[in-house]
Amino acid sequence: MSLRSNVLDLRKRRKEVQMGGGEKAMEKQAKMGKLNARERILALLDKNSFHEYDLFVEHSAKDFGMESKVLHGDGVIIGTGTIDGKPICIFAQDFTVEGGSLGLAHARKITKIMDHALKMRVPLIGINDSGGARIQEGVNSLAGYGEIFFRNTLASGVIPQISVILGPCAGGAVYSPALTDFVFVVENISKMFITGPSVIKSVLGEEISMEELGGARVHAEITGNAHFYATTEQECFEQIKTLISYIPRSNSKKAMPYPIKAPLKGKKIEEIVPVDPRIPYDMRDVIKTLTDSSEFFEVMEHFAPNIIIGFGRLDGETTGFVANQPMVLAGVLDCDSSDKAARFIRYCDAFNIPIVTLEDLPGYLPGVDQEHAGVIRHGAKILYAYSEATVPKVTVILRKAYGGGYIAMNSRHLRADFVFAWPTAEIAVMGPEGAANIIFRKEIAEAENPEEMRQQKIKEYKEKFANPYVAASQGYIDEVIEPKETRSRILHAMKVSENKSVYLPSKKHGIPPF
Amino acid sequence: MFEKKELRELVIQGGVYMTQYSRKFEERVSWEAPDENKLYSFIPGTIIDIFVKPKQKVKEGETLLLLEAMKMQNQVRMPFDGEIVQIHVKKNEVIPNRFLMIEIKPKK
Numbered sequence: 350m351s352l353r354s355n356v357l358d359l360r361k362r363r364k365e366v367q368m369g370g371g372e373k374a375m376e377k378q379a380k381m382g383k384l385n386a387r388e389r390i391l392a393l394l395d396k397n398s399f400h401e402y403d404l405f406v407e408h409s410a411k412d413f414g415m416e417s418k419v420l421h422g423d424g425v426i427i428g429t430g431t432i433d434g435k436p437i438c439i440f441a442q443d444f445t446v447e448g449g450s451l452g453l454a455h456a457r458k459i460t461k462i463m464d465h466a467l468k469m470r471v472p473l474i475g476i477n478d479s480g481g482a483r484i485q486e487g488v489n490s491l492a493g494y495g496e497i498f499f500r501n502t503l504a505s506g507v508i509p510q511i512s513v514i515l516g517p518c519a520g521g522a523v524y525s526p527a528l529t530d531f532v533f534v535v536e537n538i539s540k541m542f543i544t545g546p547s548v549i550k551s552v553l554g555e556e557i558s559m560e561e562l563g564g565a566r567v568h569a570e571i572t573g574n575a576h577f578y579a580t581t582e583q584e585c586f587e588q589i590k591t592l593i594s595y596i597p598r599s600n601s602k603k604a605m606p607y608p609i610k611a612p613l614k615g616k617k618i619e620e621i622v623p624v625d626p627r628i629p630y631d632m633r634d635v636i637k638t639l640t641d642s643s644e645f646f647e648v649m650e651h652f653a654p655n656i657i658i659g660f661g662r663l664d665g666e667t668t669g670f671v672a673n674q675p676m677v678l679a680g681v682l683d684c685d686s687s688d689k690a691a692r693f694i695r696y697c698d699a700f701n702i703p704i705v706t707l708e709d710l711p712g713y714l715p716g717v718d719q720e721h722a723g724v725i726r727h728g729a730k731i732l733y734a735y736s737e738a739t740v741p742k743v744t745v746i747l748r749k750a751y752g753g754g755y756i757a758m759n760s761r762h763l764r765a766d767f768v769f770a771w772p773t774a775e776i777a778v779m780g781p782e783g784a785a786n787i788i789f790r791k792e793i794a795e796a797e798n799p800e801e802m803r804q805q806k807i808k809e810y811k812e813k814f815a816n817p818y819v820a821a822s823q824g825y826i827d828e829v830i831e832p833k834e835t836r837s838r839i840l841h842a843m844k845v846s847e848n849k850s851v852y853l854p855s856k857k858h859g860i861p862p863f
Numbered sequence: 864m865f866e867k868k869e870l871r872e873l874v875i876q877g878g879v880y881m882t883q884y885s886r887k888f889e890e891r892v893s894w895e896a897p898d899e900n901k902l903y904s905f906i907p908g909t910i911i912d913i914f915v916k917p918k919q920k921v922k923e924g925e926t927l928l929l930l931e932a933m934k935m936q937n938q939v940r941m942p943f944d945g946e947i948v949q950i951h952v953k954k955n956e957v958i959p960n961r962f963l964m965i966e967i968k969p970k971k
Contacts, residue, residue, distance in 0.1 A: 552933060553907040554957050570865070570886060627880050629870065651865055654885055678888055679873050679880035685887065711875040717894035751876070782877030 366404050366421045370445030378445050383516060383538060384582050386426050386443035389476055393586045394430035394439070401428040403461065408454040413485040420446050423454040424479075427462040429471075432593045435605075438466035441476035444516050448480035451522065455483070456493025463500040470599035472509040474589065477526060478516030494521050501528035506699040508599050511589060514539035514575070515582060519563075527574060530696055531592060531648070534565035534575040535585050541568055566651075573652040573685060591646055595660040595667045596700060603701050604667035612836065613643040619832040624773055626709075626748045626780075629675040632657055635707060635747070636670055639663070639836045645670070648693060653685035655714075658693040660702070664840055669697035672707035673758070675748075682754055683714040684727040691730035691861075698738035703843055706744040706759040711780055712751045728757065729862040735763040737859065741846030743839055746770040746817065746826065752779050761825045766849065767842040768826040769835070770817035776826070777819075781811040900948070900969075902939060904962040908932025910952045919947045920970075927965055928952070945969040 350358075369375060369385060378385050384392065390399055408415065408423050424446035429438050440459050442449040459475070466473035482490040504510055505528065512526035513533045517540045526532045526541070534541075542563035549555050549562070561567065569578035577592075579585035597604040618638040621630055637643040640661030647659035655678040658671055671690050673680035697704050713724060735742070735757070743766060744759045755776060759765045770776065777784065785806040786793070796802035817829045830838050868883040911929035915921060926938045927947075948966040952958060 554959060555907065566865075627878060629880070629882050653887075675880070675882065677883045677885055679875060679882040681873075681875060711878055711880060714888075715875065716891070718891045721894075780876050780878040782879075786877055 363404060369421055369443045370447070374445035381538075383444070383478070385445060386441040386449075386476065386478065389513075389515065389582065389586075390426060390428070390430070390439060390441050392583065393474070393589060394432060394437075395434065398430040399428055399439075400430065401426060403427055403458045406454050406458055408452050408486070410452060410483075410486045410489075412487075415485045418447075420452075422446065423452060423458065424449050425451075425455045425458050427458045429462075429465070432590055435593060435598060436469070436471045437474055437593070438462045438469070438471055439474045439476070442479040442516075444478040444480070447483065449478050449516065450480050450483035451490055451493055452483035452486040453489040453493055456490070456496060459493075460496050460500055463497070463504065466508055467500070467504045470508055470601065472511065472593065472596070472598055473504065473529075474511045474513065475525065475529070476513045476515055477518040477522070478514075479522060480517060481520045481522055491521070494525070497525050498528060501525055505530075506600060509596050509700065511592070513585065513589065514541055514565075515585075516540070519543070519545055523574075531576045532568070532574060533577045533579065533585050533589060534568055535582055536565045536578070536580045538582065539565040539568070539575075541574060569649075570651040573649065573689060575652075576649050578651060592660075595646060595662075596702070597667075600699055600701065606665040606667075607641070607662055609665045610641040610662075612638055612640060615643065617833065618835055622709075622747055622771075622773070622832065626711075626773075626775060629679070631676050632672045632674045632680070632707060632709070636661060636672060639705075639839065640668075640670075641665065649689055653683070653689045655680055655683065656686035656690050658690055663705075663836075663843055666843065667702050668843070669693060669702045669704045670707065671704060671759070673710040673754075675709050678714060680710040680749075681712060681714040682710060682728060682731065682757060683719055684722045684724050687724075687727045687729075687731045687757075691734040694731070694734035694738055698734075698740050701740060703741035703846065704738065704743070704759070705839055706742070706765070707747060708744060708750050708755075708758040709747045710751070710754040710758065711749050712754045726862045728753070731757050732763065733859070733861045735759045735765075737853065737861075739849070739851040739853065741843055741849050742766050743842045743846075744768045745830075745835055745839065746774040746776060747832075748773050748775060749780070750774060750776045752777075761827075764851075766846050767838075769828055769830045769838055770820065770826045771832050771835075772817065772829055773832075774817035774820075774826075774829075775811075775815035776817055777814045781807045781815050784814070785810045899942065900967055901963055902927070902942075902965045902967065904930060904958050904960055904964055906930070906932040906937070907958065907960045907962075908937070910954055910956045910958065910964075911936060913950065913952070913954055915947050915950070915965075917947050917949055921945060921947060921967075930958075930964075939964065941967065943969050 425442050427440040510529035511531050512529045523541050568575035577588045621634045636645045645661045657674050789806040793799050793803045820826045870881045873880045909931045911931045913928045921941045923943050925941045928939050930937045952964050
């Protein structure tokens with residue numbers, strides 16, 4: 350045989366395997382409105398940057414007729430490539446091959462690329478589209494999942510891990526995405542659940558569709574399992590590219606700085622926020638007056654919308670934003686919003702991303718459902734996350750900072766590096782209405798006109814305590830600033846915090862309330 | 864997709880705030896004090912058998928009905944000495960969780 354015939358043979362072999370589950374299966378995949386695994390990788394990565402490995406891996410299962418089955422690539426594609434020139438490791442399950450089911454060889458390919466990602470300190474992207482465990486391979490299939498989960502955990506906080514759910518991801522398989530940093534879902538395509546609709550119906554008599562049980566919207570809005578929601582796969586890939594632009598490739602690096610750009614000229618910050626603390630506004634508009642080019646990449650937009658988390662740039666540097674959203678539930682903290690913010694704070698801290706906290710909240714959400722859902726332990730997560738974070742932390746109090754909410758939102762007491770307050774800030778143990786009702790209960794009850802007395806006492810309390818100057822007199826806030834100074838103050842604070850160095854007591858690990 | 868919501872009032876510690884409600888907040892189940900005279904299902908399942916009739920006097924611990932769920936036959940027992948007031952389920956009926964099965968009242 351000549352070299353040429355050898356090469357031709359290689360090409361033929363490659364082509365055959367690259368056909369995945371064959372033409373019919375590919376057509377079926379397309380009919381479901383889904384790209385196939387290879388198309389997805391190529392759509393996500395820089396042109397001509399994808400390099401595949403383990404193309405010729407085959408399974409060695411012998412039972413239940415598996416010995417005669419040829420499964421191309423064993424139902425998963427692995428490789429390396431670049432996104433905007435930044436290196437990444439990637440795997441994509443191929444639903445056209447035996448439903449993307451996970452057998453031993455399939456899992457070994459995934460763990461191989463995971464090991465590479467961790468060793469090379471580059472982000473890992475996993476595209477999930479699989480019917481689940483390959484039943485014919487029995488416990489080997491379970492072992493495969495376990496090896497993946499273990500590596501997800503080892504890599505957590507070392508390299509960014511991104512999961513993209515582009516098909517079913519059910520049963521134990523869902524725990525790999527759940528262990529990763531960011532989960533992307535697409536409308537009508539993503540399905541995630543532990544127990545499917547048919548089992549739920551047969552055991553419990555509850556009837557529900559797959560979409561209502563574990564569709565993209567459910568995970569984006571109700572469960573909080575998903576961080577990004579898109580209506581098409583292409584939109585999803587754009588979101589992933591944007592995320593990659595904001596984050597560093599590993600925990601030993603800083604995110605790549607971008608050229609410095611001023612915010613766009615639009616509504617002024619002081620025009621966005623009403624002076625009356627009971628009137629809402631969209632906190633996103635405030636964030637956009639602060640960030641370079643007024644760009645803000647929101648994370649978990651639809652889940653617990655009473656708090657906003659996401660990335661923006663300040664003088665070209667990636668910054669994490671955590672902000673109360675007065676537009677939804679008055680911006681209160683509750684179980685979900687605490688959980689959402691706490692995990693984001695820990696993400697930023699793990700990956701050297703400084704945090705800006707914008708505060709305007711009336712406290713915690715009252716309700717039996719909240720108390721019984723564990724608002725104590727969930728609320729504690731946010732205290733833990735802020736206290737533990739050693740990245741630069743800057744807080745701006747815009748209006749309300751009452752009670753436990755004041756402490757939780759990166760206060761001086763949790764070691765904020767800089768705390769600024771607007772002159773409209775009300776830093777107090779509780780809102781004027783509640784405080785007046787308690788402190789002046791007797792006077793109000795005994796007054797000739799109780800309502801008049803109540804209003805008078807509320808006014809008195811407001812003037813005396815519902816302002817930033819009591820906290821400023823104690824040094825709990827560093828400076829009362831004009832709203833229009835906000836960006837320049839934050840920029841300076843971040844500039845002088847660049848070399849921040851803090852050491853926590855040495856320990857194996859803490860025990861956060863999760 | 865995700866629709867825009869109207870502003871509504873939310874009271875936090877006496878302060879009245881104008882704000883949108885989130886979907887989860889709107890769908891929250893309001894809490895009710897448990898009524899010991901109402902026996903609800905604690906799991907979805909099938910009523911296999913009913914051993915009592917309305918107005919029947921029943922002693923504490925007596926089995927009132929069998930609720931089969933997750934392949935287990937659960938005996939629903941009388942929590943105190945008393946009387947059956949009303950039975951809301953039939954034999955072989957499939958019922959959801961938190962379904963009112965029997966109303967009872969204590970002995971005078």
